[in-house]
Amino acid sequence: MLVSGSGSNLQALIDAAEDPGFGGRIVVVVSDRASVRALDRAEAAGIPTRVVEWSAFADRDSFTRAVCDAVADAGAEAMVLAGFMRILAPVAIERFPERIINIHPALLPAFPGAHAVRQALAHGVKLTGVTVHFVDEQVDHGPIIAQEPVRVFPDDDEASLHARIQQVEHDLYPKVVSAFAQGRLRVAGRIVYWEGPR
């Protein structure tokens, strides 16, 4: 799993993966910065951690290669991004084709990027939500695996809306990652088909 921040989605996945039927296991947690809460959560769960400092690399490509190496060294077969706030270079998709999953706090293709909740509020949408998708070469763009709506209330601010979005994330992300780990997601072009229960 790749993280940058508080790691509440990481925690939801750690908890879900305790179920023997989950289908996979988290073998390493990689962060682009030290001293984030997500790393504490991983350590508390006994999961190895690696820090690949963004600032230690000359460019996105060499940073991405180092992230991929950390993931591969741990024996991981896929990457799950949970609040990872760096854009990976295309080399990551070459090394893990259809094996990188991301969660985004909006209904893509609306509001891609790092400030999705703020932008949804500023735009005045009445409905936003959560998207889980495969990562491709473009930012917040790859084939959509699952989406759930979240209503925007008139008195919402960024914090209150993001908190409701995160409640949905913590329910949806483990379901998607479990289905992926069980080999129940099939990608055909832009369309992702689920086999078996949702």
Ligand code: GAR
């Ligand atoms: C999540 O809400 C996730 O959707 C968002 O960052 C948050 C991380 O929270 N990701 C993006 O905005 C990606 N563009 P967490 O660290 O508590 O899981």
